[in-house]
Amino acid sequence: MRKVAVVGAGLTRFMRRAQETGPELAWLAASRALESCELNLKDVDSVALGSAPDAFDGVHMKGEYLSAGAGGWGRPVIRPYAGGGTGVLMPVHAWFNVASGLSDVCLVVAEEKMSTCHPHPQGAFLTIFDNILERPLEPNLIWIFALEMRRYMETYGIAKEEIALVSVKNKRNGLDHPSTHVAEEITVEDVLESEVMVSPVNRLDISPVSDGAAAIVIAAEDVAQRLTDKPVWIDGVGWNLDTAYWTNRDLAYPSYVERAARMAYKMAGITEPRKQINVVEPYDPFSYKELHHLEGLLLADKGQAPKITADGVTQRNGDMPVCPSGGLLGVGNPIAAAGLMKVCEIFWQLRGEAGRRQVPGQPKVGLAQAWGDLMQVGTVVVMRVD
Amino acid sequence: MRERTTPLPGTPLSDAAVHQGKVLTLEWPSSLRYAWDTGVAVGRFLSELKRGRIIGRRCHRCQRVLVPPRMFCERCFHPTDAWQYVEDSGTINTYSESHIRWDASRIEEPILVAVIEIDGASGGGLLHYLGEVRAEDLRIGMKVKAVWKPAEERQGSILDIRYFRPFDSAQDRPA
Secondary structure, eight states: OOOEEEEEEEEOOOBSSBSSOHHHHHHHHHHHHHHHTTOOGGGOOEEEEEOOOGGGTTOTTHHHHHHTTTTOTTSOEEOOOBTBTHHHHHHHHHHHHHHTTSOSEEEEEEEEEOTTSSSOTHHHHGGGSOTTTTGGGOOOHHHHHHHHHHHHHHHHTOOHHHHHHHHHHHHHHGGGOTTOSSOOOOOHHHHHHSOEEEETEEGGGBOOOOEEEEEEEEEEHHHHHHHOSOOEEEEEEEEEEOOSOGGGSOSSSOHHHHHHHHHHHHHHTOSOHHHHOOEEEOOOSBHHHHHHHHHHTTSSOTTTHHHHHHTTTTSTTSSSOBOTTOHHHHTOOOHHHHHHHHHHHHHHHHHTOOGGGOOSSOOOEEEEEEEETTTTEEEEEEEEEO | OHHHHSOOOOOBOOHHHHHTTSSOOOOOOOOOOOOOOOOHHHHHHHHHHHTTOEEEEEOTTTOOEESSOOSEETTTTEEOOEEEEEOSEEEEEEEEEEEEOTTSOEEEEEEEEEEEEETTSSSOEEEEEBOSSOGGGOOTTOEEEEEEOOGGGOOSSGGGEEEEEEEETTTTEEO
């Protein structure tokens, strides 16, 4: 298989409600990603396109609808889907395209426009629950997070204050991100005193609903080396699904994330992830999820991610910076675009181009991870710069 | 790099701009309806709920009793082997108190919800409501029992169980 690199990246602002349509947002991110590596659409062989449930848009051919804005005209376009895990599933599919030799250049575009759904996009999430046995109970998506968070806290004896530190860190990190619409300086008390949504989840434990888009350009080795002296190699990809019978599972530990991580680590030759991975962008739609995912990624012992957070290990200037972008909590959560934003962040961090967000020490290896559906999907990429 | 030197594209809209008609929007209320076939496994499960009983399926290979039931075992990837009644009691695996409805609107009387490990089933079980208990008294590991609707009101729905209530298994009465 051929070596595969990320050579360009681009983002829109993340917004509560954007004037632009989905295809317009896709175009803005895609054209910026191409400009960033001085390519044109004619250089693109294929397009990998990502967006979360069609129910947000009320357009039930969303891939085809977005394709023109994503550079898909007259090209092989694929739209893989794994709920919130989609943003990191996209580069995996682009990797197939390029590693296999089918494409030399694959444009990866993720778009989300959640604001279209009224009265609140939360309503669209009702449609992901089991239609016969769960929907009659009228659940909302926060229920399963609250239930999982409680199980995680009680299994390991974790306090709410320890989890709130994630919101404090990520919302502060987000102040340095040009896409943000939710960054702010807050305290642990602010999180604990914010409105209770579904206990133990408070408003400031949750990422917002957002509109926005992200894009990257993925190229084969020879093209990458012609385009840039700093290609960021995709060394490992992994993804894994657990059963949708989520009430039949261990809710304290995301074993599907571990299986996805092990797949990516094996491919990337990562044997000691805590020593070999320098910067991490795990999926953080809720504060405890960053901790849960660090454990699933084998970057913290089970139940110990709160401790390394309290010790400052995960701060931008810590030994293992986590969500230096600000993550979903600090930048925003246009679902598929938020996952791909994490891949953009690792790209910029490894190239030393993250500006005020840059972590110290010239990181060489980074990881982005996303998660989705009924707490069942883990998607992982490991990236490296020479 | 351009990311750091030029402002990012995208045009945030304020609520006022939308409400005052400064930008054009088009509303389209969806009016589709769906009628789901409940299937072989869950169809039987629902018909048993109507009779006031919870049923699972046993897989003889992995020895699990699956609730909700399925006609195939997703691990062994083989047909499940037998129907098996389980108890209408169980243990709270995790619980929560919801202050919002499915559409994110606030509710005055919070709803108590839980994942309940059904006695006789293998691991986990069902999402359902809790009742006859205060949120502050709930704990993981608490025993609970189904409170059924009266037989004549049951329709073959998960809502045939109203909620689960705390339960003292030694005395078979509310705790």
